[in-house]
Amino acid sequence: MAEAVFVEKHPLDEIIRGYRMPHIWCPGCGIGIAMRAFATAVLESGIPEEKHVVVSGIGCTGRVAGYMDLDSYHSTHGRPIPLATGLKLANPELAVTVFSGDGDLAAIGGNHLIHAARRNIDLKVICVNNFNYGMTGGQVGPTTPVEARGTTAPYGNPELPFNLPYLLAASGANFVSRWTTIHIHEMKKDMLYMFKKPGFTFIEILSPCPIGFGKSNNIEDGLQEMELYREHCQFVKEGEFVFEDLDIDLTKDKPIYVGRFVDRDNPAFEPIREVPA
Amino acid sequence: MSDKKVLTGKHFMHGDHACAEGALAAGCQFFAGYPITPSTEVAERLARRLPEVGGVFIQMEDELASMAAIIGGSAAGKRSMTATSGPGFSLMMENLGLAAFMEVPCVVVNIQRGGPSTGLPTAAGQGDVMQAKWGSHGDYSVVAYAPWSPQEIFDLTVLAFNVSDRYRVPALMMSDEVIGHMVERVEIPEPDKIPYWGRKRPDRNNGHTNGNGRFHTFKPDEDDLVPPMGFAGEGYKMHFTGLTHDESGIPDLSPDVHNDLTKRLIEKIDRNADDIIRFEEYSLDDAKIVVVSFGCTARSARRAVRDARAQGIPVGMLRLISLWPFPEKVVKDLAESADEFIVAEMNLGQMSREVERHVRRSVTGVHHGGGAMIRPETILDAIKEVAHG
Numbered sequence: 001m002a003e004a005v006f007v008e009k010h011p012l013d014e015i016i017r018g019y020r021m022p023h024i025w026c027p028g029c030g031i032g033i034a035m036r037a038f039a040t041a042v043l044e045s046g047i048p049e050e051k052h053v054v055v056s057g058i059g060c061t062g063r064v065a066g067y068m069d070l071d072s073y074h075s076t077h078g079r080p081i082p083l084a085t086g087l088k089l090a091n092p093e094l095a096v097t098v099f100s101g102d103g104d105l106a107a108i109g110g111n112h113l114i115h116a117a118r119r120n121i122d123l124k125v126i127c128v129n130n131f132n133y134g135m136t137g138g139q140v141g142p143t144t145p146v147e148a149r150g151t152t153a154p155y156g157n158p159e160l161p162f163n164l165p166y167l168l169a170a171s172g173a174n175f176v177s178r179w180t181t182i183h184i185h186e187m188k189k190d191m192l193y194m195f196k197k198p199g200f201t202f203i204e205i206l207s208p209c210p211i212g213f214g215k216s217n218n219i220e221d222g223l224q225e226m227e228l229y230r231e232h233c234q235f236v237k238e239g240e241f242v243f244e245d246l247d248i249d250l251t252k253d254k255p256i257y258v259g260r261f262v263d264r265d266n267p268a269f270e271p272i273r274e275v276p277a
Numbered sequence: 278m279s280d281k282k283v284l285t286g287k288h289f290m291h292g293d294h295a296c297a298e299g300a301l302a303a304g305c306q307f308f309a310g311y312p313i314t315p316s317t318e319v320a321e322r323l324a325r326r327l328p329e330v331g332g333v334f335i336q337m338e339d340e341l342a343s344m345a346a347i348i349g350g351s352a353a354g355k356r357s358m359t360a361t362s363g364p365g366f367s368l369m370m371e372n373l374g375l376a377a378f379m380e381v382p383c384v385v386v387n388i389q390r391g392g393p394s395t396g397l398p399t400a401a402g403q404g405d406v407m408q409a410k411w412g413s414h415g416d417y418s419v420v421a422y423a424p425w426s427p428q429e430i431f432d433l434t435v436l437a438f439n440v441s442d443r444y445r446v447p448a449l450m451m452s453d454e455v456i457g458h459m460v461e462r463v464e465i466p467e468p469d470k471i472p473y474w475g476r477k478r479p480d481r482n483n484g485h486t487n488g489n490g491r492f493h494t495f496k497p498d499e500d501d502l503v504p505p506m507g508f509a510g511e512g513y514k515m516h517f518t519g520l521t522h523d524e525s526g527i528p529d530l531s532p533d534v535h536n537d538l539t540k541r542l543i544e545k546i547d548r549n550a551d552d553i554i555r556f557e558e559y560s561l562d563d564a565k566i567v568v569v570s571f572g573c574t575a576r577s578a579r580r581a582v583r584d585a586r587a588q589g590i591p592v593g594m595l596r597l598i599s600l601w602p603f604p605e606k607v608v609k610d611l612a613e614s615a616d617e618f619i620v621a622e623m624n625l626g627q628m629s630r631e632v633e634r635h636v637r638r639s640v641t642g643v644h645h646g647g648g649a650m651i652r653p654e655t656i657l658d659a660i661k662e663v664a665h666g
Contacts, residue, residue, distance in 0.1 A: 017516075020527065050512035055349075066516055066528060071509045073352060074518035074528075075345060076375050082309075082342035086349020086357065087509055089333045090307050094353065094510050112345075115338040271333045 015039045015049070017069045024063055026134075028214075028222020030181035030207030034128050035064050037184055038099065041191035042070070045095070053096045055084040057104035060135045060209075061128040064099040078109030081116045084123050089271055095124070095195060102129040103141040106162050110142065117171035119269040120199040126191070127164065128205050131250065134212035145249045149216040164204050165261045166243040174199030176262035178246070180206040180229040183258060190260070199268035206248070206256070217251070232256045238263060282330045283468040290463040292456045293318035293360075295427040296386055297326060298463075299434025300358050302471045305384070306332040307350035307357040309343045311365060314398045315454040316388035319360035340365035344372035347383045351376075352517065354508035356438055360386035362454075363396060366405055367412070373447055374413030377542060379517045380445035380495065380504065382476065384437045387449060388457035389572075391647030401454035402647030403572055403623040409449050410601050416539040418546040420553055421449040421601040423571040427461045433555075433598070439474040440553050444503055444545060451600055453623070455573035455650060477505040479513065495538075496524040502545035546602055555598035556607055560586060564593030566663055567611050569632050569640075570621040571597040574651050578621045581656035590664045600628070605635045612636040617663045621656050623647045 010018065016039055025031050042052050049070060056065035058077035065072035075083045080098045088096045098105075105113050105127050116123055132150050133139040140150035140157045143164065147156040168176045175197050179187040187205055194201035208214065208225035219225045234255040246257050283302045290298070297319050300308070308327060310320040320336070327334040333350075337343040343359045350357035361369060366387045376383050391397030392404050405412075409421045420440050424430035430452055437448035479492050492513040497504045504524075507513040516526040521538060523529040546553065559582060561567065570578035575596045582594045595611065597604060612618075618640040620629035629642040643659045645651050 017527075050514075051510055053509050066518060069514050071511075071514060072516045073349070073379075073509075074516070074520065075348075076371055076519055079341060079345040079372060079375075082337060082345035083349040083352075085335070085337075085342070086307065086309060086346035086351070087353045088349075089335060089346075090350040090353035090355040090357070091508075091510055111338055112342050115342070271335055272328045273331065273333060275328045 012036065012039045015043055015069050017067055020067055023067060025060060026211040028208055028210040029060070030130070030205070030222065031061050031064065031128050033181040033184060034126065034187065034205045034207065035067065037188040038097070038126060038191055039068065041188050041195070044192060045195045047095045047195060051093055051095050053087055053094050055080040055087065055096060055098050057100040057109060059101040059104045059133065061099065061101035062104060078104055078107070079112065080104070081109060081112040081123065081125070085116060085121060088121065088123060097124040097126060099126045102127055102131070102143040102164070103133045106164060107142040114167065114171040117168050117173040117200045117202070120172050120174055120266055121269040122198055123200055124194045125200070125202045126205065127202065128207050129164065130207045130209035130213055132209060132213040134209045138212035138216055145251055148251055150213070151216065161248070163243065163247045165246045168202045169243060169262045172200070172266065173202050173262060174264055174266055174268070175201035175260070177260040178204040178206070178258050180233060180256070180258060181208065182226050182229050182233070199266060229256065233258050235259050283471060284465050285467050286465060288463045288465065289460060290427050291318060292427040292430050292452065292459045293388065294322045295431040295463045296360070296434050296450065296452070297322035298465060299431040300384065300438070301326055301330060302431070302465065303435045303438035304356050304473070305358050305438065306355040307347065308332070308359065309335050309337050309346035309350065309357070310359045310361065311337055311340050311343050313362045313365045315390055315457050316360040316362045316386060318457070319386055319388070340368035341371060344369040344385070348372060348376050348379070348381045351381050351383050352509050356442070358384040358386065360388065362388050362390045363392040363402070363405060364394070366408065370408070370412040373419070374415060374417060375519045376447045377413065377417035377419060378519055380506070381517070382441040382445055383447050384434065384441055385447060385449050387451050389451065389453040397648050399454070400648045401573060401623060401650065403453055403574065404627070404647060406451060406600055406622070406624065407627045409451050416543060418543045419447050419449055419601055420444070420546065420599065421451045422555065422598060423451045423600050424456055425572055425575045425596065426456065427459055427463045430456060431463055431465065435471055436555070439472060442476045443474040444549060444553070445476070445506060446546060451572070453572050477503055479505040479507050491525065493524045494526040495522060497541060497545070501549055502541050550602045553599060554602055554604045556604045557596040557598060559594040559596070561593035561595065561611065564591055565615055566590065566592040566617045566619065566660060567615045568592060568594045568619045568621060568656065568660065569597065569628070570594065571600060571628065574621050574623050577651050577653045578656050580653035581660060584653065584657050585660045585664070590660060592660050592664070597628070603631055603635070608632060608635045617641065619643060619656070619659050619663060621651055623651060
């Protein structure tokens, strides 16, 4: 039997607030995978740590700001994007990442999401989509597949969900991709790419939520949801899909498309900083 | 560039514009707002003027975003402001609480109109004075000023930035449509005559860090209870959260931490109240009747007091310039020497309750729901009725 190995230092100690561990996330949750990818990307980004700022909203993913050892702002529910907008405009040298959940960004913060994408402001958004409100115990949200169950939809969700990549593409984002928590290398690669990409960038990361979403939808644990991703995920490249097909329906035998859906170079928003000549 | 920040000289100026110029003179470098009558001219002026002084203007998608954006701008180290009116002010309450709790300085201008709801978009009201104090949930403190002229909205906007920075507290400019849309003489001083109180900054050699050199973002100095403030991007690796937090900024939801933190937010303003409070007294020396008023209504009240004096009535006026913190000491002192209090305000009885609380007797209210100024003769009638029974 293998013996436990004790190490003095974790490779990410420098960038994660170790003294805040253990974190609040449930066993099987995927947020930690996304945060680890982000932490590694920050270290590899070539941007000095003090210029990285992370802003979160409310919810399970909203706790990321508190765990990253960077200047971090844990804002009100739905408002990380406008708070980040102020940070970025007041100090353009900052690399501002908004790290939050689907409920925070697409429901209560939905208006800010589409307007920030419309402006194409230089913000980096990572949206962990776990198809429900996890922190409050599994209510349906704007990304819950139709007919999936939640504590506020005991007879099945009667509403249609957002197709987030389609929404962001239509709103004007320069970069939109989607991965799941099995795609750890791809998500990190895209995080590194977004740091270099001017304008509004959006990475959707599908994550298991066994306690919130799984328990109501016959998904036994985090691993089973990861299996579901592995079976259904289909990698597509730009031009190989139509945006309507990016809808997700976990309850049906339908492919989940992942990949880079938008990668364009529309001018990033710059406020008027001096009177034009 | 700096000469354009302060438009030194005598102007015939619109109140909303005077507010914008006060912000620029104070060094405001970031404005985020959403158009709403009767505050829109503040935004319009700053949209034109901020790029002249190297600042940034942005029109956000709503007032929720505007308030969040100025917290971000301020957290990055820039003096930041927004301007709105009733419906927008209601939306800003959410993040006003965040600014108070994260102790991020900011100035919020409310050119009050008649409410509730859409109410009277183009006409004055003073019905938001209790919302200013209590509008966001939970216990916290704010600072609020009520100017009575375009000159004073200029002066008080400068003061609001100074107080907000010095005490890490949101400062509210609780003006009204009459003052916002009034055009009057405004004298702007030389740049070196504009007072400036900066933010307290962390000093690594002054006990602001813990043993590991980590900056204690929310550790207050003992004398004034204000923690020094670091800005995003300076390398402190700070955490700001709307959750209850300990002195290092890390969430700590224990009852004692919560009680201590919320108490400090209130006590830091109470303890420094003499520095923050402003009021003006008119013919109060021998007054047996005191008229308390503020903002545009104080202009009518002043006239009424003068006319009543001419009729031999021993009346004076206390004009509240800071609404919050409330100048309770002067009011309590007046309660010793005067017999009767009249409160004139363009709402149905808000500040009259606060006055009543401090003078410990019933006061006479001259109240109107808003839409038009309370006339001097209405206040004069109230003074005469109180004087002659």
